[in-house]
Structure formats: structure tokens, C-alpha cells
Amino acid sequence: MTSADIKLKRLVAATFTPFTAEGEINLSVIGPYIDYLKEKQGVDSIFVNGTTGESMSLSVAERKTLAEEWCQKAKGKMDQVIVHVGCLSLKDSQELAHHAKQIGADGIAVIAPSFFKPTTSDALKKFLGEVSSAAPNVPFYYYHMPATTGVNVLARDVLEGIEELIPSFSGLKFSGSDLMDFGLCVSYIQSHCSALYGIDEQLLAALPFGAHGAVGSTYNYLGYHVNKLLTAFEKGDLFEARKIQVLSNTLLLLLLLLFQTHLNKQLMNEVSGLCLGLPRLPVMPCPQDHSLRLVKKFHSLFTES
Numbered sequence: 657m658t659s660a661d662i663k664l665k666r667l668v669a670a671t672f673t674p675f676t677a678e679g680e681i682n683l684s685v686i687g688p689y690i691d692y693l694k695e696k697q698g699v700d701s702i703f704v705n706g707t708t709g710e711s712m713s714l715s716v717a718e719r720k721t722l723a724e725e726w727c728q729k730a731k732g733k734m735d736q737v738i739v740h741v742g743c744l745s746l747k748d749s750q751e752l753a754h755h756a757k758q759i760g761a762d763g764i765a766v767i768a769p770s771f772f773k774p775t776t777s778d779a780l781k782k783f784l785g786e787v788s789s790a791a792p793n794v795p796f797y798y799y800h801m802p803a804t805t806g807v808n809v810l811a812r813d814v815l816e817g818i819e820e821l822i823p824s825f826s827g828l829k830f831s832g833s834d835l836m837d838f839g840l841c842v843s844y845i846q847s848h849c850s851a852l853y854g855i856d857e858q859l860l861a862a863l864p865f866g867a868h869g870a871v872g873s874t875y876n877y878l879g880y881h882v883n884k885l886l887t888a889f890e891k892g893d894l895f896e897a898r899k900i901q902v903l904s905n906t907l908l909l910l911l912l913l914l915f916q917t918h919l920n921k922q923l924m925n926e927v928s929g930l931c932l933g934l935p936r937l938p939v940m941p942c943p944q945d946h947s948l949r950l951v952k953k954f955h956s957l958f959t960e961s
């Protein structure tokens with residue numbers, strides 16, 4: 657049995673891209689980062705070069721180098737590495753998809769292009785199909801994120817008939833707040849496919865709709881706690897599950913009030929002790945007073961209780 661036969665479930669950390677002080681990608685942190693996720697957060701799968709990983713600010717060459725390192729260092733440690741290969745250019749996406757296949761990625765994910773936007777589900781499906789044709793046997797995930805891409809096509813319309821176009825279709829990462837659409841996607845997909853929810857602050861609401869797991873940035877530093885939320889939900893202990901969701905949302909409320917990718921990354925730097933560096937422009941570095949407030953909140957909620 658290969659990892660491709662194993663359904664993607666539970667928590668998947670959307671990883672940050674480590675940068676050096678000079679703003680170059682920093683491969684040396686990736687090994688320790690994977691160990692940290694596994695040992696301290698109980699996270700067994702990763703989603704690399706996504707939104708949290710600032711993929712759209714990386715060159716194709718950087719994305720390849722990073723994907724290679726993540727896959728190599730994750731071998732024998734992580735269950736699955738999903739490489740996001742979506743780009744504005746179909747050619748770039750195909751090149752990354754083909755590369756992901758060569759390096760043995762467990763899956764690829766593709767977000768809708770957001771400059772020239774597909775305006776119909778058919779146009780979007782055609783784009784996704786063309787990307788997957790560059791890596792035909794690699795499990796394929798559609799990455800739905802309408803608020804960020806501005807592509808307001810219902811996910812269930814994208815999924816309709818997708819297996820004919822993409823035989824390797826394996827599921828979707830749904831980073832949208834329309835739970836009706838999400839629920840319909842869950843009921844539509846085949847049993848070997850995964851529906852992964854991507855708005856961390858609403859995870860508990862997505863579980864009764866049938867989410868098989870979740871992909872998100874906060875599982876980098878809250879994985880340990882959110883794993884307990886999943887277990888509580890599975891046991892039917894909604895009181896405990898709600899308690900954990902509210903605790904994590906109390907932190908996220910502050911994060912969202914001040915939100916920018918920079919803060920999220922800074923929080924991960926502080927909590928994990930890893931040196932992931934600053935984000936890349938146009939994302940600005942985190943003002944120190946914000947980061948101090950956030951770290952204080954994190955400790956008061958999660959380490960002092």
C-alpha cells in the first residue's frame with residue numbers, strides 16, 4: 657500500500673516557508689520543523705507552498721527546491737506531503753505538478769488562478785484538468801479559497817463530474833465559509849476522497865458536515881490542542897470540543913484583529929523556537945508590540961491553564 661492509497665485525514669499543517677535574514681529560502685530549518693510538528697504538535701501530514709507558505713511570492717525554482725526538501729525530510733516521518741502547485745500561469749503549474757511527481761509528493765493541490773479569473777466552473781475545471789495532466793497519477797486536490805482568489809464558483813459545481821476529467825481526483829481543501837456548499841461537497845465526493853476544511857476558527861462547525869480533517873496555518877502551533885478537539889468530537893464530547901475551539905478562537909480573535917501573515921509566522925517563531933525568519937514583501941514584518949501581545953495571549957491561554 658502506498659501513501660496514495662491512504663485517505664488524507666485529521667490535521668494537516670499548512671507550513672510557513674522559512675527564510676534567512678537575507679530573505680532567501682532557508683532549507684536548513686525544514687528538518688527540525690518537521691520534527692517539531694510531529695513530536696510537539698502531533699501533526700502527521702503537511703501542505704507545503706500554500707497560502708501560509710507564501711507560494712505566490714516565490715519563484716518556480718524556489719518552489720521546486722522547497723518541495724524537494726520538504727518531501728525528502730518528511731520521508732519516514734510524515735504520513736503525507738501535499739505540494740501546492742497552483743500558479744497564475746498554467747505552464748508554471750504544470751511544471752510544478754510534473755516536478756512534484758518526480759520527487760514523490762503524496763499529492764498535489766491547485767488553487768484557482770486569481771488574476772485572469774475563471775468565471776465558470778467549466779473554465780476552472782479545464783484549468784485544473786490541464787494541470788493534473790502533467791502529473792496524471794498523483795492524487796489531486798482542488799484548493800477552494802474564494803475570498804482570497806475572488807473566484808466565486810461554488811465548489812460543488814467544480815466537483816461535479818471532476819473524476820472524468822481528473823481520474824486522480826482525491827479531494828478538496830475547502831477554505832470558505834459556505835458550509836452548505838462544503839456539506840454538499842462532502843456528500844458528493846467518492847468514499848476514497850477527503851474533504852478537508854480550511855478555516856481553522858470554524859473547524860468544529862465543519863465536522864458534523866463530514867469533514868475528514870483540516871488543513872490550516874494554526875495547526876503549526878495549536879496542533880496538539882486541536883487534535884484533542886478532534887478526539888472530543890469523535891467521542892461525542894461536544895462540551896470539551898467547544899471549549900477547545902473557543903480557546904483557540906480567543907487567540908485567533910486577536911490574531912485576526914491584527915491579522916497579516918507576518919503575525920501568524922511570528923507567533924510560530926515564538927512558540928516553536930524555530931527560526932523561520934520574516935515573511936517576504938509585500939507582507940511586512942510584524943511590529944514587536946503586536947507579537948508580544950499575541951505571545952502573551954498564547955501563553956495565558958495554552959501554557960498557564
Ligand SMILES: CC(=O)N[C@@H]([C@@H](O)[C@H](O)[C@H](O)CO)[C@@H](O)CC(=O)C(=O)O
Nearest residue numbers: 670706707708831854855856871872873
Ligand atoms: C487565509 C488563510 O491564510 N487561511 C489559512 C487558515 O489556516 C487561516 O490562517 C486560519 O483560519 C486563521 O484565519 C488556510 O486556509 C491557508 C492554507 O491552508 C494554506 O496555507 O494554503
